[in-house]
Amino acid sequence: MKYSIFSLARAAFSGHKTWQRTWRDASPKDHYDVVIIGGGGHGLATAWFLAGEYGIRNVAVLEKGWIGSGNAGRNTTIIRSNYGLPGNTGFYELSMKLWERMEQDLNYNTMVSQRGVINLYHSDAQRDAYARRGNTMRINGIDAALLDLSAVKKMMPFLNFDNARFPVQGGLLQRRGGTARHDAVVWGYAHAASALGVDIIQNCEVSGFVRDANGKVTGVETSRGKISAGKVGMAVAGSSSRVAAMAGLRLPIESHVLQAFVSEAIKPLIPNVMTFGAGHFYVSQSDKGGLVFGGDIDGYNSYAQRGNMSVMEDVCEGGMALMPMIGRVRLLRQWGGIMDMSMDGSPIIDKTPVDGLYLNAGWCYGGFKATPGSGLVFAHLLARDELHKEAARFRLDRFRRGAVIDEKGVGAQPNLH
Amino acid sequence: MRIVCPFCGERELGEFTYLGDAKPARPAAGASEDDVFDYVYLRDNIAGAMSEHWYHAGGCRAWLKVTRNTLTHEISSVEPAAGVGAAKVGA
Ligand SMILES: Cc1cc2nc3c(=O)[nH]c(=O)nc-3n(C[C@H](O)[C@H](O)[C@H](O)COP(=O)(O)OP(=O)(O)OC[C@H]3O[C@@H](n4cnc5c(N)ncnc54)[C@H](O)[C@@H]3O)c2cc1C
Ligand SMILES: [Zn+2]
Numbered sequence: 001m002k003y004s005i006f007s008l009a010r011a012a013f014s015g016h017k018t019w020q021r022t023w024r025d026a027s028p029k030d031h032y033d034v035v036i037i038g039g040g041g042h043g044l045a046t047a048w049f050l051a052g053e054y055g056i057r058n059v060a061v062l063e064k065g066w067i068g069s070g071n072a073g074r075n076t077t078i079i080r081s082n083y084g085l086p087g088n089t090g091f092y093e094l095s096m097k098l099w100e101r102m103e104q105d106l107n108y109n110t111m112v113s114q115r116g117v118i119n120l121y122h123s124d125a126q127r128d129a130y131a132r133r134g135n136t137m138r139i140n141g142i143d144a145a146l147l148d149l150s151a152v153k154k155m156m157p158f159l160n161f162d163n164a165r166f167p168v169q170g171g172l173l174q175r176r177g178g179t180a181r182h183d184a185v186v187w188g189y190a191h192a193a194s195a196l197g198v199d200i201i202q203n204c205e206v207s208g209f210v211r212d213a214n215g216k217v218t219g220v221e222t223s224r225g226k227i228s229a230g231k232v233g234m235a236v237a238g239s240s241s242r243v244a245a246m247a248g249l250r251l252p253i254e255s256h257v258l259q260a261f262v263s264e265a266i267k268p269l270i271p272n273v274m275t276f277g278a279g280h281f282y283v284s285q286s287d288k289g290g291l292v293f294g295g296d297i298d299g300y301n302s303y304a305q306r307g308n309m310s311v312m313e314d315v316c317e318g319g320m321a322l323m324p325m326i327g328r329v330r331l332l333r334q335w336g337g338i339m340d341m342s343m344d345g346s347p348i349i350d351k352t353p354v355d356g357l358y359l360n361a362g363w364c365y366g367g368f369k370a371t372p373g374s375g376l377v378f379a380h381l382l383a384r385d386e387l388h389k390e391a392a393r394f395r396l397d398r399f400r401r402g403a404v405i406d407e408k409g410v411g412a413q414p415n416l417h
Numbered sequence: 418m419r420i421v422c423p424f425c426g427e428r429e430l431g432e433f434t435y436l437g438d439a440k441p442a443r444p445a446a447g448a449s450e451d452d453v454f455d456y457v458y459l460r461d462n463i464a465g466a467m468s469e470h471w472y473h474a475g476g477c478r479a480w481l482k483v484t485r486n487t488l489t490h491e492i493s494s495v496e497p498a499a500g501v502g503a504a505k506v507g508a
Contacts, residue, residue, distance in 0.1 A: 241460070241461075241462035242464055250460065251459070251460070251462070252460070253462060254437065254438075254460050254462050255462055255464075255487070299434070300435040300471075301438070301462065302487050302490065303464045304490055308418045308430050308490075309429075309430070310430045313431070343457075399454065399457075399458040400454050400458075412457050412458055414437075415437070
């Protein structure tokens with residue numbers, strides 16, 4: 001099924017009763033060249049790139065629940081490429097460029113909205129740090145602009161500019177950053193991958209690996225039977241350690257809970273995505289009018305997809321410091337997702353020490369923006385058995401080699417990243 | 418989530434800070450690189466009951482050893498981390 005203005009008009013004339021399922025809900029076959037575990041954004045994007053870019057079409061994506069039931073459907077939808085360290089800078093910009101053409105590539109409206117991402121600064125030291133980050137971005141061909149107070153006032157006149165403790169002094173703006181509709185990203189990749197022959201198999205939980213005499217992974221055990229595979233790629237985000245343990249691997253990862261919040265709908269207020277630099281609060285406004293916001297991870301290991309009140313309070317205090325008038329707005333919904341927090345805050349995309357098993361993990365709270373880039377580089381690795389040049393530093397052995405990519409510089413303490 | 422501190426009683430989560438899994442033990446001086454790597458970077462990342470170190474920063478400032486289920490957040494025991502907590506942070 002191809003979407004266009006004509007298909008829309010045709011369906012409109014028949015009362016929108018003729019739309020068909022946008023992707024095929026497949027049943028497992030006995031064998032695939034590549035099996036991907038995890039039907040989140042990354043797993044589905046990987047399958048689409050494998051089929052479309054690398055010509056490997058005998059591919060299955062196995063999802064234990066329904067596609068998008070994990071973090072792909074729980075995030076706050078921010079996309080940006082404002083990273084400061086070699087390894088991250090290039091990779092996230094690769095991803096950003098793929099966002100800019102995603103809707104054409106997938107023939108699916110993923111509602112990519114480049115409304116801009118601004119990080120506010122509140123002290124001279126923070127301004128200097130943001131100037132440095134902006135310069136790093138520009139040297140690498142990424143757009144960045146350092147705004148002073150008057151420019152911020154013009155852009156967001158509703159902020160509290162009388163905060164004596166944490167005065168807004170300006171902000172670092174990436175105009176090409178913004179948001180995208182998370183569910184639509186999942187459905188769009190499913191739509192496009194399915195059209196190329198990829199089997200998307202739901203309610204299919206991987207419970208173990210099939211290994212040959214040399215220990216090579218040759219398939220997976222699932223709740224829908226055994227499936228043989230040439231190669232197996234893991235893209236299970238918060239469940240990475242649990243799935244890796246089935247192959248006897250221990251990872252440099254802890255699972256932590258991150259919460260998101262949505263208010264009742266209000267009239268258009270927030271023109272972009274913005275972050276409060278003195279606490280941890282970030283916010284954008286959805287097309288329905290709700291304020292979509294969040295802050296830090298709760299800070300303790302968790303596999304329960306829900307968080308606690310103390311972080312909710314902290315996040316709301318950050319919001320109140322920046323925009324006191326939101327105290328009148330009611331909170332409508334709140335939920336949590338399980339983050340695969342790596343030991344340096346950066347992702348891991350690599351072969352594992354187990355032959356035939358490939359790893360895509362460690363996305364922390366920032367893997368939504370990485371979805372298209374992650375799909376491309378993971379597909380590259382699975383297809384060619386070599387690292388993509390923009391992901392060459394995301395090696396699993398970087399921790400042992402001391403080649404960590406630690407944007408925050410806090411060391412191996414995942415709850416502080 | 419509330420933690421019943423053995424010294425202060427039942428307190429709200431926001432009073433506590435988290436260190437992590439209580440199992441990794443600092444290798445002795447002169448331990449192999451593998452042992453240090455394992456201690457610093459690798460985690461069991463348990464889904465289920467886990468013993469972990471918490472610090473009661475907003476109360477008695479004691480290190481505690483809390484056994485908590487990471488799937489449900491249910492806490493089954495809290496005890497003072499005598500010596501262990503201090504050793505963990507290098508004191
Ligand atoms: C509240 C919140 C806010 C966030 N905000 C942002 C943001 O604004 N910007 C940003 O860039 N990132 C954000 N993130 C992070 C981002 O959502 C994740 O990094 C990203 O979605 C992870 O990749 P994924 O989509 O493939 O993961 P998931 O969607 O979690 O996919 C993994 C899938 O694997 C499946 N699975 C697990 N175990 C098995 C098994 N044994 N067998 C079969 N399937 C299995 C799961 O069911 C799940 O569907 C946020 C996350 C949360 C929770
Ligand atoms: Zn106490």
